[in-house]
Amino acid sequence: MKLLEGKTVLVTGGSTGIGRAAAIGAARHGADVAINYASSDDKAHSCVAEIEALGQRAIAVKGDVADPATSGEFVARAVAAFGRVDVLVSNAGICPFHALLDMPVETVDRTFRVNLHGAYYMVQAAARQMVEQGEGGAIIAVSSISALVGGEFQTHYTPTKAGVHSLMQSAAIALGKHGIRCNSVLPGTILTEINKDDLADDAKRAYMESRTPLGRLGQPEDIVGPIVFLASDMAEYVTGAALLVDGGMFVNLQ
Ligand SMILES: NC(=O)C1=CN([C@@H]2O[C@H](COP(=O)(O)OP(=O)(O)OC[C@H]3O[C@@H](n4cnc5c(N)ncnc54)[C@H](O)[C@@H]3O)[C@@H](O)[C@H]2O)C=CC1
Numbered sequence: 001m002k003l004l005e006g007k008t009v010l011v012t013g014g015s016t017g018i019g020r021a022a023a024i025g026a027a028r029h030g031a032d033v034a035i036n037y038a039s040s041d042d043k044a045h046s047c048v049a050e051i052e053a054l055g056q057r058a059i060a061v062k063g064d065v066a067d068p069a070t071s072g073e074f075v076a077r078a079v080a081a082f083g084r085v086d087v088l089v090s091n092a093g094i095c096p097f098h099a100l101l102d103m104p105v106e107t108v109d110r111t112f113r114v115n116l117h118g119a120y121y122m123v124q125a126a127a128r129q130m131v132e133q134g135e136g137g138a139i140i141a142v143s144s145i146s147a148l149v150g151g152e153f154q155t156h157y158t159p160t161k162a163g164v165h166s167l168m169q170s171a172a173i174a175l176g177k178h179g180i181r182c183n184s185v186l187p188g189t190i191l192t193e194i195n196k197d198d199l200a201d202d203a204k205r206a207y208m209e210s211r212t213p214l215g216r217l218g219q220p221e222d223i224v225g226p227i228v229f230l231a232s233d234m235a236e237y238v239t240g241a242a243l244l245v246d247g248g249m250f251v252n253l254q
């Protein structure tokens, strides 16, 4: 069953990892897809090609989500290509692991700007378009298990993920009257570019695996079903919710 037939789905940070899997997953469910991407033209174009091979339409729009101008341009390009916006997956993010005591100001600033400010601008731009269309919509933010628990080398990152989750809660209230649902997914540890270096440490990787009751770390595709569900009419009474997708890592105290 295709859950997103006829819908236009926008994904930020859509050329790699979870965003790419979500973009392709949405296309498999019948959506036309616009991806925002930061840098690699090749990866963005290959994502577009993969979606087109599925018989759906796709565009890639380059832009830094931390720049407030990027969000308006992304939405405008999607509307020009597909006529409307039904779903936003706010996914772009960075996690430059670093210790607290000597954390550079620039690293804190950039992480906040990309992960939290970027999500805010994108949510606002997509919501404006959805309100103008007058037919509701769905916004899914990729938050994290890190919204709920800390990380020694993530003191600048975990607050952004808690912030993104909080943004979805407040946006759910602000946008409910327009029929726009806002939810977050909270992935556990998923094997992507963002943690390739961190998990190259065999001991760290084995530890993270040992904390996961389902016995393995996640793949980007593990996040697709939850995102598609929240984007779809199957979740029509779900808003302001947070869905942990972590193989059970969060509840595994002992
Ligand atoms: N991999 C993991 O274990 C987890 C990841 N997440 C979140 O998932 C999201 C996606 O990350 P992954 O797929 O894991 O890693 P990734 O590194 O493959 O994806 C992040 C994407 O965001 C893009 N991006 C970074 N800065 C950007 C900017 N300024 N403007 C536009 N795009 C930008 C990157 O180019 C990349 O495509 C992030 O928000 C991350 O915090 C959440 C929980 C766990």
Ligand SMILES: C[C@H](O)[C@@H]1OC(=O)[C@H](O)[C@@H]1O
Pocket: 095, 143, 144, 145, 146, 151, 161, 187, 188, 189, 190, 194, 195, 198
């Ligand atoms: C980058 C981390 O490995 C990843 O990101 C998160 O949000 C979680 O903390 C994961 O472990």
